[in-house]
Structure formats: structure tokens, C-alpha cells
Amino acid sequence: MAAQARMRNAKVLLIHLGALGAEITKNLVLSGVGSLSLIDDSDVSSQDLDSQFFLGKAEVGTKRLVAAAPRIQDMNSRVELTIDTEHFGSKPDAYYQQFDLVIGTDLTSAEIIKINAITRRFNLPLFVAGLNGLSGYIFVDLIEFDATDEKLKSSVPTALGSVSQNRRITEVVEHYNEEQKKTFETIVTRNTYTPFEKVLREGTFKGKLTRRQLKRLTNAVPLTLALFEYPDGVGEVTPATLKEKALAKFVQLGLPTDQLQQIYVDQFAEQAGLEFAPVAAVIGGAVAQDVINILGKKQSPLNNFVVLDGITLDMHIFEL
Numbered sequence: 001m002a003a004q005a006r007m008r009n010a011k012v013l014l015i016h017l018g019a020l021g022a023e024i025t026k027n028l029v030l031s032g033v034g035s036l037s038l039i040d041d042s043d044v045s046s047q048d049l050d051s052q053f054f055l056g057k058a059e060v061g062t063k064r065l066v067a068a069a070p071r072i073q074d075m076n077s078r079v080e081l082t083i084d085t086e087h088f089g090s091k092p093d094a095y096y097q098q099f100d101l102v103i104g105t106d107l108t109s110a111e112i113i114k115i116n117a118i119t120r121r122f123n124l125p126l127f128v129a130g131l132n133g134l135s136g137y138i139f140v141d142l143i144e145f146d147a148t149d150e151k152l153k154s155s156v157p158t159a160l161g162s163v164s165q166n167r168r169i170t171e172v173v174e175h176y177n178e179e180q181k182k183t184f185e186t187i188v189t190r191n192t193y194t195p196f197e198k199v200l201r202e203g204t205f206k207g208k209l210t211r212r213q214l215k216r217l218t219n220a221v222p223l224t225l226a227l228f229e230y231p232d233g234v235g236e237v238t239p240a241t242l243k244e245k246a247l248a249k250f251v252q253l254g255l256p257t258d259q260l261q262q263i264y265v266d267q268f269a270e271q272a273g274l275e276f277a278p279v280a281a282v283i284g285g286a287v288a289q290d291v292i293n294i295l296g297k298k299q300s301p302l303n304n305f306v307v308l309d310g311i312t313l314d315m316h317i318f319e320l
Helices: 002-009 019-031 046-051 064-075 093-098 109-121 196-202 211-216 220-227 239-253 262-271 277-295
Strands: 011-015 035-039 080-084 101-105 126-132 135-141 144-152 161-164 167-177 182-192 305-308 315-318
Touching: 002 277, 011 019, 019 035, 019 064, 019 101, 019 126, 019 277, 035 064, 046 277, 064 080, 093 109, 101 109, 101 277, 109 126, 109 135, 109 196, 126 277, 135 196, 135 220, 135 262, 135 277, 220 239, 220 262, 220 305, 239 262, 277 305
Parallel strands: 011 035, 011 101, 035 080, 101 126
Antiparallel strands: 126 135, 135 305, 144 182, 161 167, 167 182, 305 315
């Protein structure tokens, strides 16, 4: 009940209602978030009709949010829905202070860096997600977040201290359940986060993964990071330039450069920024679920970078 109350009181901002934004919107509205504000200055295009479900042929050329808003509201009339058809970049920094959480979709790396600087200044949780055809990513910056989990006590009690680079158990409380006749542990884990710009420039797996884990790491991770090296978007991506940027990311991450596969380079160069509805459903579902978890202050959140590999269908979570 407490988690539901926090959800009903939450004010969330979502930037862009593309295929990914539509999936996140659907899931948040159906979950009962209290207030959802959408900002997007785009018009409905024919490509939108192939990748999302809030828009129809008759609305091509009209404002995307104006066309979609009635259908979004119909899913849950209790959600306070606000739309803004201005470009989010035209808003002053103070605009973001009214929200409890910000979600950005379909952003360039320069835009992510700018938004992340604002959310950190105002101590706001940030989720950023994007699609690259058969692959997609999620970046999370909650700055610092204490998550509470409960589990059955095992023969080895949970110990205080570091769990990983960005996660530390700060409190463990035992309690006995009379009905089940079992002892449980309530565990508080403090998650700290790295800002996007630092992840992009300094993120590495050196000293974090075993040699076997490094060899099994999907090419989708360094290639996703390499696409962020096009600061104004992915309109000029070619296999040759992408390969060069990917090899630099292999070095930064501490990965053997001979593991770069041309099939991945070609796929990412061809599909950079493309929206596929099934991939949007997977990435959008993961974002929305984590947003619901942190608004309810239940379960440990994602920390801090997620990549979906559309070739192997693996979805990896990394601390960078």
C-alpha cells in the first residue's frame, strides 16, 4: 500500500513519444503513476505507424502528442496527463525541478550529457533509453539510492559491506515470521551511480570481469558506446567510421580488439537509431518496471548500463 501511494504521488517526465516512449508510457499509465508529462515537438510520420500503437494514418502530419494523448488517457483516466509540444531543449533548467523522475528516449549523446547535468543538479533520478534496430540500451543514474529487499535467511547470514563497485549493503535486519515459522532478512543496499559523461569517457571493465567473462562479452556493448561518439546523432554512421570508434572503445573497456566482429559492425552501422516494435517492447518494459520499482522504493534497481544484443538475444547489465 505504501508503494502504491508513492506511485500515485509521483510526477514523471518522459521526453519523446517514439516507439520506445510509447511502450514506457503504456506501462507507466497502466501501473497507475500519478502524473505523467510528455514533451515532444515531432509530427506524426509514416514511420511512426510501423513502430507504435497510439497513432493512425489519418494523423500523419499532425503533432505526435496531440494525436496520441486521447488514447493514452483512455487507458487510465486517473493518471494526470500533460503534453507539451515544444522541444525539450527550449526549456529552462528550472523546468525539470517540478518532477520526481525524468526519462529520456531517442536522445543524442550531447543531449544526454546536458539532461544528466540538470538532473544531477536537482538530485533527480534519470533513465535514458534508445534503440538501434535489433539492439537497444538503458542508462540509469539515480545518483544514490537505498533499496530494500527481503529474503529468507540462509545458513550464511548476509554480511554488511561492498557487493560490487557501485553497491554496498548498509543494513541487515532479521525478523521471524510467526505464520510461516521462518526467519527473514530485510536488506538495505546503497546504490551509487556514475554520470553518463564519465561512463562514456572512462567506463571500463578492467579489473571487474574475469578473462572468461571478457571473452564472452557481446560486441553490442562497445558498439553501443561507439555510437555515442557521434554527438549530434547517428545520421552519418558508416561501417568504416564506426569500426574505428568501436576499436577505441574496446581499448577503453579493456577488451581484446581481435574480438570485434564485422557482422556486428555492419549491423550497427545499418540499424543505428532504427525503431523495431518488438525491441521497443523489451527495452520499454525493462525501463518501466525499474521506474515502478524505484518509485515504490522496492527491490534493487538497475545499475547502471544495460545492453540488449539483438543477435544473441542476451540482455546484459553492467556497472561502468
